[in-house]
Amino acid sequence: MGIKMKLIPGFKLIISVLTLILVQYSYASEDQCFNCHRDLEDNPSKLFVEDVHYKVGLSCSSCHGGNSNSDDMELAMNKSAGFIGVPSLNKISEACSKCHSDAVFMKKYNKNILTGQFEKLKTSVHGKLSVNGRGMMLQCTTCHNAHGIKKVTDSRSPVYPTNVPATCNKCHGDASFMQSYNPSLSVDQLTKYRTSVHGILNAKGNTKTAECASCHGSHDIFSAKDVRSKVYKLNIPNTCSQCHSNKDYMKDFPIPTDQFEKYQKSVHGVAVFEKQDLSAPVCNDCHGNHAATPPGIESISKVCGSCHALNAELFSASPHKKAFDEKKYPECETCHGNHEILIAKDKLIGVEEGAICLKCHAEDKNQKGYRVAKIMRSQIDSLMSLDIVAKNLIFQAEQKGMDVEEIKFKLREIHQARLETRTIVHSFNEAKFKEVTNKGFKASEMAITEAKASIDEFYFRRYGLVVALALITFLIVIIFLYIRKIEKTKSV
Amino acid sequence: MDQIGSNKPEKKDRRDFLKFLLSLGLTGFGVATIYPVISFLKPPKQAEVEVNSVVAGKLDDIKTGESKIIRFGNKPVIIIHTEDDKFRALSATCTHLDCTVQYKKDEKIIWCACHNGKYDLYGKNISGPPPRPLDKFKVVIKNDELIVSKEA
Amino acid sequence: MKNQTKKFYDWVDSRVQLGDLVAFMSKKYVPVHSRSIWYYFGGVSLFFFIIQVVTGILLLFYYKGSSDLAYESIRFIMSKVQFGWLIRSMHSWSANLFILSVFIHMFSVYFEKSYRKPREMTWISGMFMFVLALAFGFSGYLLPWNELAYFATKVGTDIVGAVPVVGEPLKYFLRGGDDVTGATLSRFFGFHVALFPGIFTFLLMLHLLLVQRQGMSEPMHLKIIAKAEKKTMPFFPNFMLRDLLLWLIVLNVLAILAVFFPAELGLKADPLASAPAGIQPEWYFLFMFQTLKFLPAHVWFIEGEVLGILLFGLAGLLWLLVPVWDRKSSRGQQNRWINYIGIFSVLFIIILTIIGWVLK
Incomplete structure (x- = not known):
């Protein structure tokens, strides 16, 4: 009993190895389809030798159907034996999905293999009907080839990282082809990509840098306007951070990995993640998408200026432009930072603690800027306090039950002037700055005068009441005396 | 003023004075009520409410x-x-x-x-x-x- | 000057015999006793009504009764028109005080049993005016077309809709449609400034005519005193001057209230917005509103709300017809039950109003 127990596992192993060899051999030799077609030296059979499916022992009939055991063409390629010939359109992908959508079956070959690619493809943008209207735009074979299918880790595979760009470009670089699907989509993505850091490394054979599928996905590609897309505006930071925030992954590259963390805290990140504001910039709005690269020192103001146009324009005309360029200071970034751009507070300007101007300007160094910064700050401060005074007075008047709707209208102008100071400050020009603040001073003066008048009106009502009460009370007293008088007369 | 000071036709004077005060009071009352009403009826600077x-x-x-x-x-x-x-x-x-x-x-x-x-x-x-x-x-x-x- | 006045008086007198009227009024005497004070509340109510008419007419110069302009026109009155704030605040305060003084007037008449023969018609005309006064308040409340008024009207007309049989059509009629809309505002405006004042003026004339014709009612306990010992006061000028005195004091109070607690406007009504918290009717409907809230959803087989409305309707009807079923008082006998009912009613109204106010 004991001996038998020991023997059996060893025996089983031998048997199974033998069977495997036998089966492999018999498939190779007994696959009559392949035998015949190899003799014909046709292309499919030539390619199939290198195919991953051939290597695991699948036969032609696995995809094309028919009876691979028979060498009689009539019998082997008979419809009654399930022969489907050359599948067309969706039949192609359906043939692949017979196995690739079957998780149980696929696990036999590789327990990590993914399934369900066909389902993903069907819902993706490529799963929509092609121009002929009879099948999906893409079939599995469009990217993976038909008879010479390699593993994705095989550098000969068209979907191997360094090959992906060329594969996608087959269609996406063909203007006349893309014209029939999306005429407004550009076809220069590959050209741009090759200028990017990603593209250059990829061309050098680096498989870790991003290629098309890294950002767009593989089977589940959606239009960038689709909220499910990995490159939908609000999803981009997460997509980029999958690699760029991964310290292990990025260890071969000499760049920091905290951009996402910083960005999340920035005014832009808050706008994107908390307010779902689609107009706020995500990674690609500054770095570019296909030609992703950090903006150069002198071009920062142009990049930021694509949204903050006025600030950039004012800056470019300001004396700082030349000074920054000479000293190689990155333009906007010097004061505002890059990924962690916080809301610009008034305290950034001026000569007190926390003011950025102090970095270069001091009472004894670059004095002119020091003086202007001081003036600008004091103007901003007084505008702010006037705003508060006006608001307080209006609040008081409102509390007293006065109608202040119209004065509140004036508050808009103060508000606007205060906002405009934030912009005009980038001119770093005292006269231009004062033009804006004067507008605010004038508006606040008017608002304060009117609010005061409204409060005066409140007291006028009280005094008016006193006068009216006095007059009426006087009459009351007289009537009272009169009544007493006539009644006295009567009783007398 | 003199009338109050004189003592002979006191009663009649006082009565007349009271009547005078009464008409004065009524006038005051009239002013206190008519003034707001007239002001109210005076067309305001902005002729009418315009919002829609x-x-x-x-x-x-x-x-x-x-x-x-x-x-x-x-x-x-x-x-x-x-x-x-x-x-x-x-x-x-x-x-x-x-x-x-x-x-x-x-x-x-x-x-x-x-x-x-x-x-x-x-x-x-x-x-x-x-x-x-x-x-x-x-x-x-x-x-x-x-x-x-x-x-x- | 004096001659001129005399001449004019004679001119009119020779045509309409003013002398008769003066003689009639000066021969009319008002009884003087410990409860004479209650006589004045009729006059005070009249004064408030006059104020309402005057300020109401003034407001009509600027008010626009349509859903898109009502709110704005009141804001215009409050901010742009000189003394507009005063006129509107007076109108609003006087409306509330009018109802208060009418309440007092009604209960004083009730407790004195002054409705007894021969003054049944005076009582009934007064009761109709009371109902109209409440209707004035209800319709006027909506006119600023603000949030609070909008929802209070919605709730109020909903309650009307709960009345069996006639409720639904009545609600539809009041709202001028299925819901409270601009159409409701238009008809409430019509009720408030044309229909109600018309009916009210007619009833008021009748009421005053009856009072003048029949004189003031004396409390029942004075009957036993001999006629010679009774203290009286001529209606004209003594009583009228006292009336005038009180009116002026009331006017002072009104002016103070209007200046220190001006009428508010709130937010414009938005039919699509959800109802704000603490929707309440005006205080004089509060006791009824609160009672309906306290009633259980179902009493026996009838809905609580419907039951409440029916009970209030029945109570109102009995109250209106008190001169008819209180035969004892008319015969000059004491009727304690009337006092008990009256005290119960007063306490009920006061307590539920307070509860409604506190539970806000």
Whole structure:
């Protein structure tokens, strides 16, 4: 009993190895389809030798159907034996999905293999009907080839990282082809990509840098306007951070990995993640998408200026432009930072603690800027306090039950002037700055005068009441005396 | 005054004086009540309440290619007389941070000075930070007058 | 000057015999006793009504009764029109005080049993005016077209809709449609400034005519005193001057209230907005509103709310017809039950109003 127990596992192993060899051999030799077609030296059979499916022992009939055991063409390629010939359109992908959508079956070959690619493809943008209207735009074979299918880790595979760009470009670089699907989509993505850091490394054979599928996905590609897309505006930071925030992954590259963390805290990140504001910039709005690269020192103001146009324009005309360029200071970034751009507070300007101007300007160094910064700050401060005074007075008047709707209208102008100071400050020009603040001073003066008048009106009502009460009370007293008088007369 | 001082026809005088005071009191009362009423009836500076529609002025007030900002309730509205001789009225409050927008004749856009937000003449946000288009108002021309009203 | 006045008086007198009227009024005497004070509340109510008419007419100069302009026109009155705030605040305060003084007037008449023969018609005309006064308040409350008024009207007309049989059509009629809309505002405006004042003026004339014709009612306990010992006061000028004195004091109070607690406007009604918390009717409907809230959803087989409305209707009807079923008082006998019912009613109204106020 004991001996038998020991023997059996060893025996089983031998048997199974033998069977495997036998089966492999018999498939190779007994696959009559392949035998015949190899003799014909046709292309499919030539390619199939290198195919991953051939290597695991699948036969032609696995995809094309028919009876691979028979060498009689009539019998082997008979419809009654399930022969489907050359599948067309969706039949192609359906043939692949017979196995690739079957998780149980696929696990036999590789327990990590993914399934369900066909389902993903069907819902993706490529799963929509092609121009002929009879099948999906893409079939599995469009990217993976038909008879010479390699593993994705095989550098000969068209979907191997360094090959992906060329594969996608087959269609996406063909203007006349893309014209029939999306005429407004550009076809220069590959050209741009090759200028990017990603593209250059990829061309050098680096498989870790991003290629098309890294950002767009593989089977589940959606239009960038689709909220499910990995490159939908609000999803981009997460997509980029999958690699760029991964310290292990990025260890071969000499760049920091905290951009996402910083960005999340920035005014832009808050706008994107908390307010779902689609107009706020995500990674690609500054770095570019296909030609992703950090903006150069002198071009920062142009990049930021694509949204903050006025600030950039004012800056470019300001004396700082030349000074920054000479000293190689990155333009906007010097004061505002890059990924962690916080809301610009008034305290950034001026000569007190926390003011950025102090970095270069001091009472004894670059004095002119020091003086202007001081003036600008004091103007901003007084505008702010006037705003508060006006608001307080209006609040008081409102509390007293006065109608202040119209004065509140004036508050808009103060508000606007205060906002405009934030912009005009980038001119770093005292006269231009004062033009804006004067507008605010004038508006606040008017608002304060009117609010005061409204409060005066409140007291006028009280005094008016006193006068009216006095007059009426006087009459009351007289009537009272009169009544007493006539009644006295009567009783007398 | 003398009458009070004299003692002989005291009663009659006092009565007359009381009557005098009574008429004085009545007059005072009349003033105290009539004054507010008369003031109330005096037509106010702004002739009547105008909120759902506002008379923006005469047709000739805004020349072709010019614009004007009017008050609509407590909000500003910009009226533009376009080159093709049409009138458009849009809310003049920038949808970004509530600044008041203006018409830029050379670029044929509506422009916000605060952050360079741009809108086309239909109020659609076309560039810069504005997240939404400007609200539209209706312009009707009646007897050579421009009347701006809320879109139904 | 004096001659001129005399001449004018003679001119009119020779045509309409004013002398008769003066003689009639000066021969009319008002009884003087410990409860004479209650006589004045009729006059005070009249004064408030006059104020309502005057300020109401003034407000009509600027008010616009349509859903898109009502709120704005009142804001216009409050901010742009000189003394507009005063006129509106007076109108609003005087409306509330009018109802208060009418309440007092009604209960004083009730407790004195002054409705007894021969003054049944005076009582009934007064009761109709009381109902109209409440209707004035209800319709006027909506006219500023603010949030609170809008929802209070919605709730109020809903309660009307709960009345069996006639409720639904009545609600539809009041609202001028299925819901409270601009159409409701238009008809409430019509009720408030044309229909109700018309009916009210007619009833008031009748009421005053009856009072003048029949004189003031004396409390029942004075009957036993001999006629010679009774203290009286001529209606004209003594009583009228006292009336005038009180009116002026009331006017002072009104002016103080209007200046220190001006009428508020709140937010414009938005039919699509959800109802704000603490929707309440005006204080004089509060006791009824609160009672309906306290009633259980179902009493026996009838809905609580319907039951409440029916009970209030029945109570109102009995109250209106008190001169008919209180035969004892008319015969000059004591009727304690009337006092008990009256005290119960007063306590009920006061307590539930306070509860409603506190539970806000």
